[in-house]
């Protein structure tokens with residue numbers, strides 16, 4: 001599987017997460033608003049954990065730059081589309097996979 005389900009502390013579904021081969025972080029994305037008083041971004045997931053598709057795109061700012069001892073980099077951008085188990089990195093990414101499309105790595109259930 002390439003996506004993993006994430007639950008809230010009360011056991012209700014929160015969203016999904018995956019290991020990003022571009023920025024090296026785990027991206028965690030809510031599928032639905034769990035509190036009616038909070039309007040948060042949320043993604044549509046095709047519910048296929050082996051060949052996931054998420055819409056719309058995923059934009060992450062700030063990341064741990066690979067090989068950077070300082071760690072967190074405010075200017076780092078990871079911007080991608082996940083379609084059918086593959087991840088397409090857009091040209092504004094600051095990591096080495098910008099502009100490329102690669103398979104998402106398998107993760108432990």
Ligand SMILES: [Zn+2]
Nearest residue numbers: 020022023078
């Ligand atoms: Zn990323």
